[in-house]
Every structure is written in structure tokens, then in C-alpha cells.
Amino acid sequence: MEPDQTQIEPLTLGEQRRAELVGPGHSFATVTDKISSIVLTRKTTLGFLGAFTVAFGLAMMLFYTLAYVVVVGVGAFGVNVPVGWGFDIINFVWWIGIGHAGTLISAILLLLRQQWRTSINRFAEAMTLFAVACAALYPIMHTGRPWLAIYWLFPYPNTMGLWPQFRSPLIWDVFAVSTYATVSALFWFVGLIPDLATLRDRATARFARFAYGMLAMGWRGSAMHWHRYETASLLLAGLATPLVVSVHTIVSFDFAVSVLPGWHATIFPPYFVAGAIYSGFAMVMTLAIPLRVVYGLEDFITLRHLQNMAKIILATGLIVAYGYMMEAFTAWYSGNEYERFMILNRLKGPYAVMYWALIACNVIAPQILWFGKLRRNVALLFAMSLVVNVGMWLERYVIIVTSLHRDFLPSSWGLYSGSKWDWSMYIGTIGLFLTLLFLFIRFLPMISIFEMRTILPQAEVKEEGQ
Amino acid sequence: MLHLDQIRRKLEAERGPRYWQSLEELAETEGFQEFLYREFPRQASEWEGDEAGRRRFLKLMGASLALAGLMACTRQPDEKIVPYVRQPEEIVPGKPLFFATAFTLGGAATGVLVESHMGRPTKIEGNPDHPASLGAADALTQASVLGLYDPDRSQTVTRFGQISSWDKFTSHLREALADQKAQQGAGLRILTEVVTSPALAAQIQAVLKAYPQARWHQYEPAHIPLDRHYKIENADVILALDSDFLTSGPGHLRYARAFADRRRVRGERTAMNRLYAVEPSPSPTGAKADHRWAARASEMEGVAAAIAAELGIGDKAPVPKWAKAVAADLARHKGSSLVIAGPYTSAAVQALADAMNQALGNVGKTVIFTEPVEARPEDPVASLRALTGEMQGGTVEMLLIVGGNPAYNAPADVAFRDALSKVKLRIRLGLYEDETSEACQWHIPEAHYLESWSDTRAFDGTVTIQQPLIAPLYRGKSAHELLAACMDQPERGGYDIVKSYWQTRHPAADFEGWWRKAVHDGVVPGTAAAVRNAPAPAMKAESRPAVQGLEIVFRPDPCVHDGRFSNNGWLQELPKPLTKLTWDNAALLSVATAERLGLQSGDEVELQLRSRRVKASAWILPGQANDSVTVHLGYGRTRAGRVGAGAGFNAYALRASDALWSGGGLELRKTGRKVQLAVTHGHWQMEGRAIVRSAPIEEYKKEPAFARHMEHAPPKELSLYPEIKYEGHAWGMAIDLTACNGCNACVVACQSENNIPVVGKDQVAKGREMHWIRVDRYFEGSLDHPAVHHQPVLCMHCENAPCEVVCPVAATVHSSEGLNDMVYNRCVGTRYCSHNCPYKVRRFNFLLYSDFVNETVAMQKNPDVTVRSRGVMEKCSYCVQRINAARIEAEKEDREVRDGEIQTACQQTCPTQAIVFGNLNDVSSRVAKMKAEELNYGLLADLNTRPRTTYLASLSNPNPEIEA
Helix, strand or coil: CCCCCCCCCCCCHHHHHHHHHCCCCCCHHHHHHHHHHHHHCCCCCHHHHHHHHHHHHHHHHHHHHHHHHHHHCHHHCCCCCCCCCCHHHHHHHHHHHHHHHHHHHHHHHHHCCCHHHHHHHHHHHHHHHHHHHHHHHHHHHCCCCHHHHHHHCCCCCCCCCCCCCCCCHHHHHHHHHHHHHHHHHHHHHHHHHHHHHHHHHHCCCHHHHHHHHHHHCCCCCCHHHHHHHHHHHHHHHHHHHHHHHHHHHHHHHHHHCCCCCCCCCCCHHHHHHHHHHHHHHHHHHHHHHHHHHHCCCCCCCCHHHHHHHHHHHHHHHHHHHHHHHHHHHHHHHHCCHHHHHHHHHHHHCCCHHHHHHHHHHHHHHHHHHHCHHHHCCHHHHHHHHHHHHHHHHHHHHHHHHHHHHCCCCHHHCCCCCCCHHHHHHHHHHHHHHHHHHHHHHHHCCCCCHHHHHHCCHHHHHHHHHC | CCCHHHHHHHHHHCCCCCCCCCHHHHHCCHHHHHHHHHHCCCHHHHHCCCHHHHHHHHHHHHHHHHHHHHHHHHCCCCCCCCCCCCCCCCCCCCCCEEEEEEEEECCEEEEEEEEEECCEEEEEEECCCCCCCCCCCCHHHHHHHHHHCCCCCCCCCEECCEECCHHHHHHHHHHHHHHHHHCCCCCEEEEECCCCCHHHHHHHHHHHHHCCCCEEEECCCCCCCCCEEECHHHCCEEEEECCCCCCCCCCHHHHHHHHHHCCCCECCECCCCEEEEEECCCCHHHHHCCEEEECCHHHHHHHHHHHHHHCCCCCCCCCCHHHHHHHHHHHHCCCCEEEEECCCCCHHHHHHHHHHHHHCCCECCCEEEECCCCCCCCCHHHHHHHHHHHHHHCCCCEEEEECCCHHHHCCCCCCHHHHHCCCCEEEEEECCCCHHHHCCCEEEEECCHHHCCEEEEECCCCEEEECCCCCCCCCCECHHHHHHHHCCCCCCCHHHHHHHHHHHHCCCCCHHHHHHHHHHHCCECCCCCCECCCCCCCCCCCCCCCCCCEEEEEEEECCCECCCCCCCHHHHCCCCCCCCEECCCCEEECHHHHHHHCCCCCEEEEEEECCEEEEEEEEECCCCCCCEEEEEECCCCCCCCCCCCCCCCCHHHHCCCCCCCEEEEEEEEEEEEECCCEECCCCCCCCCCCCCCEEEHHHHHHCCCHHHHHCCCCCHHHCCCCCCCCCCCCEEEEEECCCCCCCCHHHHHHHHHCCCCCCCHHHHHCCCCCCCCEEEEEEECCCCCCEEEEEEECCCCCCCCHHHHHCCCCCEEECCCCCEEECHHHCCCCCHHHHHCCCCCCEECCCCCCCCCCHHHHHHCCCCCCCCCCCCEECCCCCHHHHHHHHHHHHHCCCCCCCCCCCCHHHHHCCCCCEEEEECCCCCCHHHHHHHCCCEECCCHHHCCCCCEEEECEEECCCCCCCC
16 A cells, blocks of 8 residues: 655645544554554564563463362352352453443444544453453352353253243343343454454464464455445444443343342443443553553554543543432432431441542542543543542442342341452453453554554545545 | 470360370471371361361361261171061151150250151150150250261270270279279269269169268259249249249240240230349340349349348348339239249349248249259259369279269369379260360260160159160260169160169059150159248348459350350350350450440450459440359360360359359450451341331230331232232241240251251351341340340241342242242352342352261251252241141141141240241131231331241330339
């Protein structure tokens, strides 16, 4: 592909907008070179290897934990009666929530023709996939008999005529999460095909050519291919769009359908979806900021991107704050003694520290994003994104633990704290997530090459010419 | 190089029995380690690591010990054996048989029926024909079946800790006795627990006759004289002075039944009895009282004197208003009132109580004095002290310790253990190789009462012939057999001894028939102790000086008693009725005292009494008398076995023989450390929720349905789902809170019926106890004078069961008879059902709690109930195995299941018959009638769960003259 002639005429409006999304001086070729070189020619640095080793070590810790829990029993975790769900479900919801940003970016923003999504789309989708993989471990491992749970929750014909309990939200969960994982994986892979072909064409090593060639599935870039590609990705975007809303809605049903004060609330679905997008964008930011620095991608992931994400974080953060308010209001307004006790217990009970930390992280901290100047401070944004991640973890902790630990009969009240195995599994899934992410960065283009080319100002001209 | 003091320290720090062979082993010298390494696989490595490793190790140990001891039972003999072609009469595989026998505690028997499956006793129930049981059994009695299978029980005759044999022992005994014979037994002493067994007493007398200079001593740390009993059924007004007559002491099951029967307001019965209680430490009896006052043990005499003075006994003294009202109430009920002085009160209080009963004309009506039931009544402490004196004096050459554990539980000022070393020949018969065995040369394993023939007497003297349910698991010997060996009859069996004794007592021609009937019924008719006239009250019993500062109160533990049940997991894990503590005792303090001393529950404190010190953990108990510290005996055992080792602190170390049950001068110092205690129910209050609903009877008469006004249960029509019709049976339960006294009998009954595992202190502390039925305890009112409520909570079998809809695999489902069934096979363990259960009655096997390895423990299991494995949820099934058994019986006989034919385990054992189970579709059933009462309410019925288990609100009968 030849670099285009340098434009002399003033930029059109569309071009101006595009220019904010890509650094100056980029042509089709430089974009392709820059992104593919990370995979094909860049030396694997010691820093990368070191970081990968740490992540991989943590992932091994995860597998050790899983083996231990299978051998000894779920009692290795800190769960008890009344608090039968702890870190397992907290982390499940946390990871699933994180995944949502990827789907939102790749599906909804695609349909809404938000071109700024392009540069963050690919790794956000990868993040989704890896987050779902981490999340899916928890509902299996939290059960008393994971070796049975792993397939008994699926409806399959059997000689005993036994079916799952379709009224149980956990069954809905199985469908929601497995659909989500499937669609996300497909969407991600379909989007990768043209870039895999680029890598195939550029790779010099025999094995890389072979591997990328296999994965590119015979992509030749013909007009027919592009046509089919566009159709398929639109269809998948259409399929994925309701999932953005439905998955976390159903996850929230795990709680909302129960009779437990603190769980039994109609606000849960929207509040959970907003929280998921909130935490998801925070995680995208947590990953994007170091990536653009380490791999010199400031030209592709620009301040404009970060600002846009910050605005989404602010907006969804406000919805989440509204959720907290309504939870408290409804508890008071209902006049129900159990609901009222539940909210007071959150504010003043043994886990009050968690609650107030959550308010500080999720309600107070994001308010700084109202200010443009602060939104452009990359270091601050990075810190902010970490705070939101912590806050959303705390939110799940508060919802699950404080609701369970003191319910109807004071005789059954108890306390909960995570055991060392809870922590090792949590940190282990972070390790697994990072391991997968490092492999992804090393072997696949983390930014969509062909899509980036379409948002170059040069591409605008051609589009207008059509 | 050996460091002896190091070894000693190590042994002291050791938990559980430690078998050692040489000092080198103890010192763990390198050479020995190497030897061990070459010789044996490193099993001990299992100890390291966390709970899972430890559990596994215990199981392995248990299995090897069990196998070692079980040769006789589980292995088939080498000889040719022949299976029975014709079935022996009555034994049908899968059908249990019941045998009558009796459980004895402190000399007083409770008649029991033992359920036996194919020769294995599995469960103990009360004997309805026995006067001390009436069909009920308390927690200790029921848990004794677990003791039978305890793999920590001693299994062989040992000499100096080395395995020996009965034959070697008897030959040694013969030599030693020959020496004694020469000096007419001047050096021979026998120490037993308090003996009520007529046959054993006759044997001891025979020995004493053969060795005229020999002496017999009895010691029991918490003996209650068996020379009186009460007719609670005749009493309208009862004053309990530091007496827990409802849940402890001889005859308490009968008293609890009579008390509850007289309290039920139903049908034409509109009056209730009234109970006043004054006590230093809250007891279930105090909790049940209509008026309860906390008074220090040292003030009890003043309280008794004040009330007595009002009744015209003794000098007039300034009397508080409430005491006047109590006295007036008692005086209004002459002949139908009762003053009970607790067995642990001073002689002066007991004398005052006798005088009051005398003055009120209660003797012969509500209080019955009888000839002593004990074979030889005596003061056990004086007896032990006399023996110890002789031992120290060197006159005792040979001591036979039959049962008991005096080296552990002797009063601190009776140096029995030290004196023991002065005795040349020390022989011990005991269930465990415990602290006393450790100090003896010979240890003979004692046969459990379920393994041996004997006889015993109830609180009123009624005799039960105890029959064995199983051949001794560990070739143990009974006391009868040991004494027979002393008379040179080492091979004489218990059966022969007991039967021939009773032949002398009943020399009629029909003896065989009489014997069969007596053994079968579990009661020997006409053996109740003779009633005697009231003793002249000894009014001038020495008054004890008033106590300044802190006082200490000693009590036997409600679960492990005097320490004899330390190694019983069911009892260790049984939440104590008031504190809900498990696996530990504690120094109980009132709220005000704890505040004054700056103490919180779980603080470690050092108790010092007359220069004796012990470290204990403090526990705040509302209702405890101020400046009074209650400690329970029976903990801090050093050689209890693997279950009991290391639990709690030893209160005997503070207990002097002149202050056996209470004493002043206690000093308490906070050490600054915290002790982890495992409680199952930490929260005191009901938080203003209508959980236990109660009212005075006057209020009930004005508004009988007061309990129902405390909730808003949604109407049935509100459901989107069609109403389910239950054709045939609809099982349900009603629990009368007026009757329940929180005694815990139901908890152990359920545990033994339903194979509920013991999880251990660390797991209870984590909130993972497994009891299917629990007794909730709530305090109401002020922290200093709270009312206490008990409420048994089990699965409610809700008609709209919230647990069922959330189970993803449909492992918990509704039966056509309205039971909420749990399908263990199907459960994957998401625990969602537990979250959605508002009653939190579901229990989860977080780890592998059930013991699948230990063969003896496995023998206790009820074969009709699945033993649950790891990772599944479980909960109360309304004893579905009993329902099915009764249904099958009824179908075979082509009839309906009769009302009362099915009794759940908790219902069967309930001393007060608070629990009633039956068919709700049968309007004439007891349960349907109870549910039709206006007192009936559903717990948390506002949630529209429509529970099948409901409660009858608790009624009390306060004296209107006394302000609350």
C-alpha cells in the first residue's frame, strides 16, 4: 500500500474529528507498520518477560488453588452459614462486569458509528473474553461439587428425565454467561481475521506464516470477503448488543430474585448494568494507559479516547450513585423493618468501613471527571481507574456480605472474611487474566489495523468520493 | 543427650493421648528419628498443614486404632462358619429392635430404650415406663451411645502403659490379695463413684466381709443426695432457690414434664403454675421462671431467710417487697406450693427450704422424702479426704479405683494424685486411660454400660436391670467382673453376677419369668425407695460469712458434666443452653461486672482463689448476678482423648473442699490476651422483631390471638401459582414455646437419628455447625434482669419454600405430602437455597465432615439415613425415614397412619412434649388441634413462606403484685 500524498488543503470537519483520534503524520502504511511490528519484529524485551513471568506465576497459583479446593472442599474458602457466598461470587460479578466494556465498545459503539472506539476496540474485546474466562471459573469452583456442577446445570437429555430448575436464576446465569462467552469469542475472532491475514503476509518466520495463515482462514481481502465480513460483524454486533444489557441484568437476578433484604430490590438490573459498564471502562483505562506508553501508541490511543472513556465512567458512575441512593431510599420508604435494618447495618454495622470506602471510591472520587483539565491528566486518570476497580469490587462485597451476614433471625447472624485460598484464587485469576493479555499482546495485533486505516483523515476523502 | 524437663514440657503440651515407648522417642533424638524414618512411613506429616490435613490424620489414626480394637467384631473367625438359614426370631434385617436398659449419672438412673440395628446400638430414647424418663431422654443420656463407639476408649489391659492381659492382671491380683488376706485386708481400699447398684453394693460388701479391715470409699465431684423428690404435678407455686430442677439433677426429665403439663393453658385448663427463681447464674429453669432474680450464691441464704421469715420461720428481718409477695403467694397455696433449694446451695439454705415446705404443709404432697437410694449414703468429699489421708499415711497398700477420675476431679485441697504415688499397688478400671490411669500401674478397660450387665436405681429408687446391647468392643470388664476377680472368680460374667444377685432378692419359683419381664420392661416393680417422714429441719446449720468482693460459683457443665463426657463430640459441640458456647467453658460475668472490670467476652483472665490460679476466658452473660463469676467444671482435661484434649480450662484447680460450689475471695486479672471461643448464636436480642412471641396469661385472656396480630401474613389468593392441594397426608409440626425450656435434648436426638457429623471448634467458630435443629436463645428487657426465651428452630417445610425455586438443579423439591425434600445425590452445592432460607436452617458440608473411615464411629450411624458427603446441603427432613417406615407399616396392615404413630426424633425425646408432629389433613390430630389454637403463629409468616412448622406463643404467669 502506497503512502498517500500529503494533504495541503485545510481539513474538513470529518477530518478534524478523525485527526483527534490518530496522531499527526500517519499514513496507511505507518499504521500497519506500527501495529504489526509489535507482534512481528519487536524484540521480546526482558521487561515483558519479567512481567509475563510474574503473571504466569500467579496463574499457576490459581491452578494450585483450584486443585486444592477440589481435593479438600469448598470449605477452604471463608464461606459459612449464613454467608454462603463470598469472594467467589464477588469476584464472579466483578469479572463479568469488567467484561461489559469490551462488548459495549465493540457492539453498541459500532452500531452508533462512534469511530473513536476503533483503537481501543480490539484489546477491550480481548479483555472481555479473558475477564469472562476468569469469571466463569468462580461459579463452577464455588459449588460444593464442581465436577457435577460443570454439567448438571446444563439442560441435557438424560435417562432419568432430570432437568434443571428453570425457575432458578442460577440457570438463567448459565445461559447468559455461556451465550456471552460464545458471542464475545466469535465477535473477537471475526474481527481479527483481516489483521491475521496482514500478519500472515508480513510474517517472515515459517511457523508464524503457517499459524497466522491457518487462523486467517484464507482471507484474501477481496471485495466479496469484505462484504461478508461487514455483514457478519454487523450481525454479531446486533447479537452482542442485547447481551450488554442482559448478562448483567441476569447476574443481578441472582440477587434480586431472592427474599433477602439487600438483594430483593427492583433497582438491581439497571444498577448492575451501569455498574458493569462503569467498572469495564475503568478496566479498559487501566490497561490502555500503560499500553500506550509502553508500546508508544499515544498516536492511536489519544487523549480524546481517554477523555471519552472518562465521560462514560462519569455518566455510569452517576447512575451507580443513584442506585445506592435508591437502595437506601427504598429501604426507608418501604417501612419494612428488615430492609431498614439492612441499610442501617451497612452504614453502621461491622462492614461499615467497606461501605464507606465504596462510597468514597464509586461516588465521590469520579466527580473529579467533571473537570476537563483533570480528564486530560493521564496519571490521574490511571489512578482514578484503579480506584473505580476497587470501588466496584467493594460494591459486590457490600451487596453480598452485608446482606447475608445479618438477615431475618438474629440467632443466625454471623461474620465473614475471605480465607487465604479466597485471596489466592482472586489474585490467581488476575494472574490468569494478565497472562492471557500478555500472550495476546505478544501474538496478536492489539489494535485493529484495518479499522485504524479507515479512520485516517485520508480515508475520509475516499469515503466521501464513493 | 536427654533433657528430662524438656520432655516433660513436651508431654504437657501434647494434645490427645500420646503413646511413647522410650525417653529417646519423647526427646525425638536424631538417632530415634532416623530409626523411625527407616521403620515407619511418615504419617505424622499429615499433622502439618491446615485443618484438612489434620482431619485426615485423625481419621487414619482413628481407623488404625479402631481396627486394632475391633478384631473380635469385624473379622470373621478362621473356623468354618455357617450362615443362618432360618432367621433368628425377631431379627429382620433393616428393622431395628429396642432394648430397655438405663443410663446412670451420679448414681441416678434414667431408663432408656436403645435402638439396635442388626446388633449395633445406634440411638438412645427414653423408656416410657421408667419413672425418671417417661419416654424422654436428656442430651447426656442420648449422647452416651457415641461414647460406646469412641475409638479413644481404652482397649487393652495395660501395666505401666504396656499392653498386658486380663489373665496376667488376675494372677497379679491374686498374689496381692493373698498378701492382704494375711492382714485381713488392712491395706486394701476400694474407691468407687457413688454406688446405687444393689448387685455391686452386695459384691463390695462381700469383699469387705472377706477382708474385714478393708475400706470402701466413694467419690463423685458433683453428687446430689438421692433422698427426696418432688411432685411438681401437685405444685401451683414453686420457688426455686438456685435450683435448675428442670434440666439437671436426678429426676429432672420427670419434673420438666410435670412442670410443662401444669403450664399448658388449653381447653378447660385456664390456670398456670407459677415459678419464682432466685439464682446466681442463669439456668434454663430461671429462664422459664415467671419471676427471676439474680442473687449471688452467698446471698442465697439471706433470700431464703427473708422469705422464710415472712412464713413465720426464724427471726423477722427487713424483707424486700418482692420477697413479701413471693411468701404471700406461697402461703396462699399451702399444700400445693413447693420450695426447692438447689443441690449446690449451702446446708442453711436447704434447711430453710425444708422448714418452709414443712410450714406450708407441702411434705408428702409436693415434696417426698425417701430412704436414701444410695447403697451407702455418705459425703463423697469427706470419704475421699479420709482415703487420701490414709494413703498419705502409708497405710494403703492396694487401691482399687473403680470408675471415676479422682486424679482429675478431686478438690484442689485434697492431694489425691500426690498421695496416689504412696500406694504400692494401684489398679484402675476406667473407660479411658485418663489422668487417674496415668498414675496407676494397672489399667483395666471398663465395659461401657451398653456392653455390660448391671443394675441401677432411679431418683425415686426404682431399679432397672441394665442389659448389654453388644459384646464389649474392646474386651472391657464391668465393675462387677473386677470385683468378682477380687473374690477369686476372674471368669465370672456380669450376667451371672447380676442375675444370681436378683435371684436372692426374688427367690420365688417364677424367677425366670420375673427376670425376663424386669429386663424387658427396664423397670423392676416395687423397688421404689420407701417414703419416710420429713427430717427435722436442722435450723442451726452453720451460716456462712457474707462475701465481699468477687465470688466464684462452680457448676457441673451442662454438656460434659464433671468431665466424663469430655471426649464426646456431640456434647462438646452442643451449644450450652444459655451461652451457646461450644467446645469450651468460660468465666461467666454479668454485664455490669464486666463493664466495671473492663472485660469483654473472649478476654483471657487469670482467676485466683486462695493462691490457686487458672487462666480462663471471660464471657458476658446477661442475668448473671453482679460480682459473681460462674465457672463450669469438666474442662481442661489433660488426658481426655482426641476430642476433649485442650478444650477449656480446669476449674477443679480452684475448687476447695470447703467451697465446693461457691466461695468468696476471687481475684480476677485480665491478661490482655484474647481467646477464640466458638459460639453458635452470638447475638442477644431479637432486634424488635416478632420472633418469639410471648405474653402474660392475663393479656392472653383478654386477647387470645395476640401472637397473630404481630404479623401480616399475605392471603393465599395473592399467589400467581395455583393453590396446591395435598391429598392424603400433609405433615406439619407445632412447637409449644410455653413448654420448651431449652434443654437441648432435641438437638442430640436429631444428631443421633440423622447421622449429623461433628465439625470441631474451628469449624463452629467459622459458622459451620451442622445441627439440623437448633435452640435459639434470646434475651429480652434489661441487660441486668433479662427475660430469656428459647425457641427450637428446624426446617419449616414452607409450602412456598423459597429454597426450592432457587436451586438450579432441583435438588430440593416439594413432596406430595408437603415435605421439603433434600436430594443429596442431586445437590451440587451452590448454597443459594441457604441464602434464600429466611430461617437459615440449612447446613452445608463445607468439608468432608462425616467420618467414612473410622469403623467404630460408622457403627453408630443410623442405616436408614444417608451419611452425607462433602459439598452437599442438608437439613431437617421431619425424620422422613420414620414417616416412611410408619407408612409402610400402615399399608401392610391396610389402615391409615395413626395420629402419634410417627414421632420425629426431636419430638420423641422432648421432656416437656413441646413438639408435636402429625397429619394436618386429619382435623382430629393433635398437631391440627394445636395449629387451630389462637396462640399458633408462623415464624416470619409475613414473607409468605407459609411454614408447616409453627409455634404456640409463650405464656407466662407473673404475680400481679410484683412489678416487672
